[in-house]
Amino acid sequence: MFERSVQLVACEFLVTTDTQSIADRLDDGRPSAVQEYPVLCRHRLEVRSASAGFLVRENNGEPTLVQSAEDAVALVDRRMHELAVAALADRTKLHAGCGVWFGRRFLVVGRGGAGKTTLMTRLLTEDCSVEGDELVVLRDGEAVAYPRLFGVRRLTLSLVPSVGALVPHLTTGPGSDEPGGYHVLALDPDRLRVPWRIGYGRVDVVFLLGPRHAGTTRITKGETPAVLRRLMEQSAPPDGAPGVWVRDLSALASGATVYDLEVGDLNSAITLIRHSVSMTPSIS
Helix, strand or coil: CEEEEEEECCEEEEEEECCHHHHHHHHHHCCCCEECCCCCEEEEEEEEEECCEEEEEECCCCCEEECCHHHHHHHHHHHHHHHHHHCCCCCEEEEEEEEEECCEEEEEECCCCCCHHHHHHHHCCCCCEEEECCEEEEECCEEEECCCCEEEEHHHHHHCHHHHHHCHHHHHCCCEEECCCEEEEEECHHHHCCCCEECEECCCEEEEECCCCCCCCEEEECCHHHHHHHHHHCEECCCCCHHHHHHHHHHHHHHCEEEEEECCCHHHHHHHHHHHHHCCCCCC
16 A cells, blocks of 8 residues: 655645555645644545546545546545645635745735746745745734645746746646636646745735736835735635634734735846845744
8 A cells, every 4th residue: 555645734634545656646746845834634535446446535434436547636636625725714815925035924915817926936946935826824813825736837937947947847748728728837846956845924024916017027015005905805704704804814914014016027026025025024
């Protein structure tokens, strides 16, 4: 039997299988991040070969029969993420990249397609600890990035050629189609030979992404009345707790230095982010 241990924020999963190819596929999709968040629940998933396909069993329950190894891996991956997200039902979720630079935790907040992943991928090439590119979980004034492989578009690799050079298989290999004809490619920062560690703590700086434009990146202090509204537009409340949602976002907005960031060229964006983060006093 092959065993794999996977942590997704508060959940730890022990996945066992009797099939080498499934173990290999699970390794390909498993985020390599070392996570400091305390484990609150544990689950067991088992995949066994059968005459008609594969049997997938969750926590010693009734098995589900699937036809192929690909189907088995997809079911295991889906159930792990569903269980991990369910364990975070009482937390606020925010569309944001997350990193630590100069000892200060910062978030890059924006809708899907706003450029979060491009910025966070570019920051991987700097002396910056990038923890996530898309989803952050808030609770009691603290933030933790949800551990998932970075959803990088091929366009991002062309904008950050140093990354594309280290992962050439992503520049030519197949990717998952998304609306608009883009290809989404799964990137593990470990492939770039940089440590991937996900911590948690209070946020010092928040960047609210605005529309992309040609020319030099622009950054201004966020206008207080609009900050909470923009955070709410890019977040989801805890289940049945709108009051907690407002409290979490208010604590984030009041505790961090907030900037509006309109990205032009990437080099000037990185320069302004570096300056803004390094000049902000840490509250951690």
